Amino acid sequence: MKSALPIATVVLALIAVWYVAAALMNASLQRDQFANAGRADYSTQDLVGASLNMERPKLPAPHQVAAELYKLVLATPPTSKRSLVYHGVITLEETLIGFAIGSALGIGLAVLIVSMRWLERSMMPWIVASQTVPIIALAPMIVVILNQFDITGIAPKAAIAAYLSFFPVTVGMVKGFRSPDPLQLDLMRTYSATNAQTFIKLRAPASTPFFFASMKIGAAAALVGAVVAEVTKSEDGGLGARLLAGSYYGQTVQIWAALFAAAALSAALVGAIGVAGRVAERRMAFTP
Template identity: 80%
Template sequence: MRHFAAALYDAGPRLKANFVRPRALRATFSREAGEGIGARMKNVLPVTIVVAALLVVWYVGALVMNTPLQRDFFANAGVTNYSAEDLAIADLNMERPKLPAPHQIVAELNKTVLETAPTSKRSLVYHGLITLQETLLGFAIGSALGIALAILIVNVKVLEKSLMPWVVASQTIPIIALAPMIVVILNQFDITGILPKAVIAAYLSFFPVTVGMVKGLRSPDPLQLDLMRTYCATRAQTFLKLRAPASAPFFFASMKIGVAAALVGAVVAEVTKSEDGGLGARLLAGSYYGQTVQIWAALLTAAALSATLVGLIGLADRIVSRRMGFAR
């Protein structure tokens, strides 16, 4: 009996594979043959060219958008005989341009990241570290809560029926609107510093994690669950040996969404309580004083932070799935 069940278990994936569309199958095989890296290399050239095109568009846009402003400046300063070249150079080096040119943002990043001491309030490293702390703390709380809730929902029937629709419905609500209020409420309890912002980050990252993990823990197919039953596996065993490993791809996918959401939460929370610093506070300060270069620099730093965090989780995903024997 046991052998029969094991054979069935083995046949499961193969049976399914026979019904997979030929194209998907070919994709799987080519991935197994280690073409994944090759495909990524193939993307390098197109991505480079598209990025280069974007930079050109950016420069043209900066010229077009800044010209009226610069003309006014020249007129106010009484400069009349300027050539088109003078105008273009002035356009791309304004102090408060409508659209700063890329090299201005790079210069600002260079100044605020490398040349300013990281302890100074003018340093983007200082603000970035604050945002990073809030994001990581919030993400840790949020994903732990999300996973715990997913485990509950998968195991307790009553909760599945009553809780899951609310988790889904909550996705349709602009949760971020709550951010200013959560900061105020926590202030009443004398909770200040990074914790209120981490709570908002947690709040945002927690829903994608719950939804993804419920899907992941449910992903083993009935054949595999039946097999566990024929083994007389307890619930805990089924969970540890089948459900948890099967949810790994979903786990990493939801972690990626969760950490990106946590960063958004942290940045928005900083906008609503800007005196503690952080990238969101830099955004707000820049928008108060019309410092466009500062806004763009803060924005790019936040983007780099987000991309790095997501990339790190992607790396962990690749390592773990290789260890688990998923061909990638």
């Protein structure tokens, strides 16, 4: 309860600020609607109430987003293309495939970099430079290039998700593999352990906390990549496609509902990895 109180306080404060911002941002638009309807005798309470319940507001109020989420998640059949569950499953599939590929690539690169020191100076600058290209510009290029080889559907979007997720995994695992104390490495040499034995018996177990921390960042990055890819190629569906459709038709409430659905999906992935990490660390005696 004590830990929940500060969180609840911050959430309530954010909701209050959100309501104030929605009322202020929508007020001018609502005044125009009152003027077009020939209504000039409205009060401040009428203006605020109407501003928080507009059909197409500049900034939807929290209760509008909650109602849209209820309608598109619970009240709509999950097989319907209007359902956020339907589109969320598509985004999740792309995210998981891209995350798996990106994680495998990141761990493989980390193993090579730690095993062969000269690779760090030759590869790490390029790995870092790869993340300086804006993904919103790179995503259409990847989709177009893969389409030239008749690679369509989930694959291009998974590739973009993998592109964003491999970097934090690589950096985190390099740090993790190098986390053992020098005295521990000297002890392994005293035992005449080979590099492979040192890696398996010492470096890999020591990297466990870094592994799960980098997995959390990689999963969130993979979801961002999947959503950006869906905005680029929206005909296959996904939460990114719902964002794009909402922007086309000026449905700001739909946009915010899709954003919250994507945030919830990301939080679920990160939470699942966090639970797996705590279980693994307890079994390996990293935590009491």
